[in-house]
Amino acid sequence: MAAHAKTTVEPPPSAEAKDVSGGNPWLTLLAVCLGVIMVMLDGTVMGIAAPVMGAELKATLSDMQWVTNGYLLALAVFLITAGKLGDIYGHKRVFLVGVAGFAISSAAIALSGSVLMLIIFRVLQGLFGALLQPAALALLRSAFPKDKLNQAMGAWGAIIGLSSAAGPILGGLLVENVSWQSVFYINIPVGIIALVMGIMIIKDRRSSTLSRIDWPGVVVLSGMMFSLVWTIIKAPEWGWTDAKTLIFGAAFVLLAAAFIWWQSKAKQPLVPLSLFKNPSISIGTVLMMMVAFAMFGAMFFLGFFFQGVHGLSPLEAGLRMLPMSAGMIVASPLAAMAIGKLGPKITMAVGLLITAVAMFLMSQLSMDASFVESGLPFLILAFGLSPVFVGATEIIVGNAPMELAGAAGGIQQSAMQVGGALGTAILGAVMAGTISDKLSGYLGPVAAGMEQQAPGAVAGLEKAAAFGTVPPELAQKIPDPGVLQVITDAVHRAFMDGMHTAFTVSTIVAVITAGLALFVRSGRKVEGEPVHIG
Structure with a gap:
């Protein structure tokens, strides 16, 4: 099939500043953030609610993995397609469908009486979440003139940081004092408010040159x-x-x-490859993947560190992570200001170096780290990550033509999801390898005794050590408190070695990525530059 490419010309900045969606841009920002807050809250409270959900529904570990993986798969698979749907049918319409569907599927999750229904509705929730997120970014792209877009992204980051900060605390309070179902019911009023505001405030814009789905x-x-x-x-x-x-x-x-x-x-491709001819979009996508790799991959272990090694409750663990989420409320607007004055290259590179410092400090955390000792790296991390998330989003979405803002938003979100999944898997393998190397040495003579009583016991303990805990069934079989203490200490020490190694790898990734950031430019196209969109 021969390629039939259409060419449009992106209007100059002065023209586009007049050709925004027509609504109040800051109210539009508030409306779309309310929708995305549901997704952020759901992401942060799920880890807190999961143990209680599993126990009440008599779910296995494999079942609960599917509850998480089903959502992740649906989200990752559908993000780019969802962005394209917004480009064709209107981002407001797609956003509102996503908000309504996410709220309804949240209610269905809360009403689920079996693990199977829980998994099915989590998959649906992921699909609606995929509709919602790229549309939100595209609506901001059309609501704000390009010279104000980085400010919008800074405010966006602050609001997302606020919801991330509230998530673990709110989730812990609801799970401990109400029920796990309540953490999903809370999406209903938030969704209703987002729907009403979206209908009243958001002005739609769709592409006049795209007419069908590939x-x-x-x-x-x-x-x-x-x-x-x-x-x-x-x-x-x-x-x-x-x-x-x-x-x-x-x-x-x-x-x-x-x-x-x-x-x-294809006549109207799902992802126009010409987007990636812009080096900033290509590099911005890689940057988003790399920073998500370092952040989500390393942060994955901190919940186990606080709850498994420290023995904190879910609410207490959420409070330990508060400095990072709260710090992003301040850091994101400051990052937007810095990008406006210094440009994205220097700002993002410095942000990544600050991220590397935070990761290095986390690689030095002791087993009994105090709130201040763990809070300082979290606070530093907020000021390192904010310039990267604000800058990379502005670069990817801002460098794309308006007609492809949804597709660009889908690419940005997909890069984050894939990077986070890669980080969790690869750093998890690094951690598991370190634990395997260290655990037997820390067990000493106890290891031989364990193997004599139950061949393969040490290998089973290695898997549990990745969560910073001793399996309850093993603890019950060991009557001698002294031996049990040796095993517990060995597990904790091996876990700490693995976590330190994971954070060291994240430090290296952040430093390498800082060099890559020097090759991007701000999200402004050259006046009159042609863009092939189909």
Whole structure:
């Protein structure tokens, strides 16, 4: 099939400043943030609610993994397609559908009486969340003139930081004092307010040059993203060299090649490859992946550190992470101001170096770290991550033509999801390897006694050590308190070694990524530059 490309010209900045959506841009920001707050709250409270959910529904560990993975897969697979739907049918319409669907599916989760229903509704929640997020970014792109976009992204980051800060505390209070269902019911009033404000305030804009969905592209992209994320999720369990891992990895490579080929031929491609001819969009996408790799991958272990090693409650663990989330409320607007004055190159590079400092400090945390000792790196991390998230989002969405703002938002969100999943899987493997190397040495003579009583006991303990705990069933079989204390100390020390190694790798990733940030430019296209969109 021959390629039939349409070419549009992005209007100059002065023209676009007059050609925004027509509504109040700051009220639009508030309306879209209310919708995204539901997603942020759900993400932060899920980890707190999961143990109680599993116990009440008599779910296995595998069941609860599917509760999380089903949501992640649906979100990652559908994000780019959802962004394209907004470009064609209108971002306001897609955003409102996402808000309504997310709220309704949250209520359905709370009403679930079985693990199967819980998984099904979590998948639906992921699909509606995918509709919501790229549309929100595209609505901001159309509501704000380009010279004000970085300020909008700074305010966006502050509001998201506020919801992230409130999530663990609110979730802990609700789970401990009401029920796990209440953490999902809370999305209903938030969704209703977001719907009402969205209908009244948001002014829509859709592309006049795009008219249809590239359905073959949707199918191939969905298969490609599923293969990638599924490989990342399952590789730590299967093994990176296992046949199943290699098969899904090969499927991703083949589908990626097929997708690129088809996008070069399609009349209205799902992801116009010309977007990536802009170096800033390409580099911004890699930056988003790398910073999500370092952040989400390393932060994944801190919940286990606080609850497993420290023995804190979910609410207390949430309070330990408060300095980072609260810090982003202040850091995000400051990052936007810095990007406006200094540009994205220096601001993002400095932010990544600050992130590296925070990760290094976390690699030095002691087993009995106080609130201040753990809070300082968290606070520093907020001022390191904010310039990167604000800058990378502005670069990806701001460098894209208005007609492709939804697709660009989908790319940005997909990069974050894939980067976070990669970080969790790869750093998890690094941590598991460190624990395997260290645990037997810390156990000393106890290891031989464990193996004599139950062959494979040390290997089983290694898996539990990745969570910073001793399995309750093992603890019950050890009558001698002294031996049990040796095992517990060994698990905690091995866990700390693994966590320190993971944070060290994240430090290196942040430093390398800081150099990459020097190659981007701000989200402003050259006046009159042609953009091929289909």
